[in-house]
Amino acid sequence: MTGRSNRAGFTLIELIIFVAVFTTAIIGFIVIFTSFLGIQTRQYAETEVNQQSQYFLTMLQNQIDAASIVDIPADIATSTLTLRAASSSNDPIQIYVNANVAYQKLGAAAPQPLTSSKVSMNSLSFTRRTNSGGRDIVQVSYTIQYAQGSVRYARSISTSLQKNGVAVFDSDLNPSVAGTYKLGASGGRWKSINDAVYFWAGRVGIGARYPTVGLEVDGGMRLNTAASEPACDSSNVGTFWHKQGGSGVKDTAEICVQSSTSNYVWYAVY
Amino acid sequence: MFIGALLVGLSAALFVANRLVTRAADKGIDADAVPAVSGTLGIGTGGFTWASVNELIYFNSTFVGVGAVPNARELEVVGGLRLNTSKPKPSCASGVVGLWWYSANASGTKDSLEVCAKNASGTYAWRTIY
Numbered sequence: 148m149t150g151r152s153n154r155a156g157f158t159l160i161e162l163i164i165f166v167a168v169f170t171t172a173i174i175g176f177i178v179i180f181t182s183f184l185g186i187q188t189r190q191y192a193e194t195e196v197n198q199q200s201q202y203f204l205t206m207l208q209n210q211i212d213a214a215s216i217v218d219i220p221a222d223i224a225t226s227t228l229t230l231r232a233a234s235s236s237n238d239p240i241q242i243y244v245n246a247n248v249a250y251q252k253l254g255a256a257a258p259q260p261l262t263s264s265k266v267s268m269n270s271l272s273f274t275r276r277t278n279s280g281g282r283d284i285v286q287v288s289y290t291i292q293y294a295q296g297s298v299r300y301a302r303s304i305s306t307s308l309q310k311n312g313v314a315v316f317d318s319d320l321n322p323s324v325a326g327t328y329k330l331g332a333s334g335g336r337w338k339s340i341n342d343a344v345y346f347w348a349g350r351v352g353i354g355a356r357y358p359t360v361g362l363e364v365d366g367g368m369r370l371n372t373a374a375s376e377p378a379c380d381s382s383n384v385g386t387f388w389h390k391q392g393g394s395g396v397k398d399t400a401e402i403c404v405q406s407s408t409s410n411y412v413w414y415a416v417y
Numbered sequence: 418m419f420i421g422a423l424l425v426g427l428s429a430a431l432f433v434a435n436r437l438v439t440r441a442a443d444k445g446i447d448a449d450a451v452p453a454v455s456g457t458l459g460i461g462t463g464g465f466t467w468a469s470v471n472e473l474i475y476f477n478s479t480f481v482g483v484g485a486v487p488n489a490r491e492l493e494v495v496g497g498l499r500l501n502t503s504k505p506k507p508s509c510a511s512g513v514v515g516l517w518w519y520s521a522n523a524s525g526t527k528d529s530l531e532v533c534a535k536n537a538s539g540t541y542a543w544r545t546i547y
Contacts, residue, residue, distance in 0.1 A: 216446065233453065282447045314446045317453035321465035330460065331471040337450075340460070346471045350496070351483045361496020362483045366504050370515040382489045389515035389534070398514065398534035400544070417534050417544040 185298075192293035192300040199262045200291050200304060203249055206261055207287060208308050210240050210251065215314040217275045217283045228273040228285065233315035244271040247294070267294040282310045379403035379411045388413065509533035509541045518543070 157165070207228075211217065214230035218239065227243040237253040244250070247267040250258040262268050271289040278284050285308050292301030322328040331337040331346075339345045345352040352358035354365035370389035377383055383403045390399040401413040452458040461467045461476075469475045473483065480487035484495030500519035507513060516533040531543040 235453075278447070310447070313449040313451050315451055315453050316458060319459045319462040319465075320450070320452075321461055321463065322467055323465070325464055325466045326468050326476070328467060329469045329472060330467045332469075333472060336471040340470065344474070346473055349473065351473055355501055358499070359501070360499040362494045363499040363501050366500075366502055367507070367513075367516045367518045368498070368500060369513060369517070372515060386490055387517075389532070391514060392535060392537070394539065395537055397537040400515075400532045400534055400546070416546045417532055 188296065188298050189300060192295070192298045195265050196291055196293050196300055196302055199266045200302060203261050203268075203291075204287075204304070204306065204308075206251065207242060210242065211285050211308045211310050213312040214240065214310055215312060215316075217285055217310055219273060219275050221275050221277050224272045224274045226271055226273070228287075231314075233312065233317075235317050242273075244268050244289075249289075262291070265293065265295050267292050276307075278309075284309050376401075376413070379413045381405075381411060384411060506531075506543075509543045511535070511541055514541060 210230055210232075211228075213233065215233055216231040218229040218231050219225050219227075227241055230240040230242075232238040232240050232253070235254075237256075239254070241252040242249070242261070243252075245258075247269060248264070249261040249268045249271065251261055252258040269290045269292075272287070274286040276284045276286060286305070287308060288303070288305040290301060290303045293299070320330075336346060339356075343354065345354075345356045345358070347357050350358035350361055350363065352363045352365070355363040370387055372389055372391070376388050376390050377386075379386070380403075384405055386403040388399075388401045388403070390401065392398050398417070399415055400417040401415050403411060404414045405411050466476055475482040475484075475486040477487050480489075480491055480493070482493045482495070485493065487493040500517065502519060502521070506518050506520060507516075509516070510533075514533050514535060518531050518533070520529045520531070522528050528547070529545060530547040531545050533541065534544045535541050
């Protein structure tokens with residue numbers, strides 16, 4: 148017998164089985180690997196969206212917290228939040244979305260992006276709510292989604308942020324026209340001015356927090372008069388006047404009163 | 418007091434302050450209103466004056482009224498004027514001439530009302546009214 152080897156080989160069946168098993172293993176590996184990559188990409192997308200959303204909210208809270216005034220109409224949703232800032236170089240502060248990117252604009256400076264191109268922000272809406280007895284609240288809502296590749300991950304956020312800052316004025320506080328408008332009125336009165344003039348129970352205190360008569364002064368009352376003493380008549384009755392005498396002439400402290408004969412006279416108490 | 422009391426009734430007011438140019442009709446001020454620098458800025462300046470504060474202090478040109486708009490004198494008060502003093506009485510000198518001082522004393526001792534004035538010999542002293 149010649150021309151025929153005794154060496155064992157793979158049969159066709161064996162080869163087919165091997166290729167089938169190998170292919171299955173490869174396909175399984177690819178599926179697992181693809182799935183792993185998908186999960187990893189999705190986790191990355193979630194992390195990116197959550198971090199950028201959190202950063203946006205933190206920046207928003209900081210700006211609202213320190214704002215002098217939330218300068219948008221009450222109870223009306225608006226897409227741009229305008230805040231008045233304590234620092235004149237940062238005033239006004241505007242926060243808005245343009246081309247799916249959130250921006251904050253401080254004064255005249257160039258807008259700064261608060262989100263990157265990796266996410267897309269939409270439907271940003273601000274609503275100011277007045278808070279009787281407290282400070283304004285800003286309701287904010289938006290949708291933020293991952294904007295890279297084919298991964299789809301989006302979050303819709305609705306939350307409320309409260310303002311805590313005082314209203315800081317860096318210039319005189321003036322009305323637009325003279326003698327017409329009130330500074331504090333029925334339903335909204337100020338407590339004090341400069342910690343020197345106090346208001347309480349319809350009375351005014353100078354240095355006195357809780358005045359018991361129309362005008363109460365903690366300290367003395369000085370009539371530091373430069374003008375000449377007016378005539379005492381019915382329109383001046385009750386007027387106190389301190390007339391400073393010249394050299395060698397005593398001062399005179401007087402009160403404009405009506406006498407028993409119905410004459411109005413300056414009554415000298417000194 | 419109540420922060421809420423600070424919610425303003427600046428209803429139709431238009432601030433023309435440098436930064437707070439804002440119609441307050443729909444927002445008010447929901448916190449203390451403070452100047453950026455202490456002791457420098459004014460309230461109602463350059464002819465842009467407020468009519469009143471809390472409807473208690475009124476202004477008429479440079480006249481100030483407590484309880485009503487003043488029309489005759491620099492300071493007019495509707496109601497009494499009380500010197501309810503917790504501070505020590507200062508010395509009477511030319512710098513405080515015209516100063517009225519009420520000293521409330523303990524039970525059994527009369528109170529005193531005095532005015533700082535100069536006599537004909539040029540001496541500044543507390544002159545007892547009561």
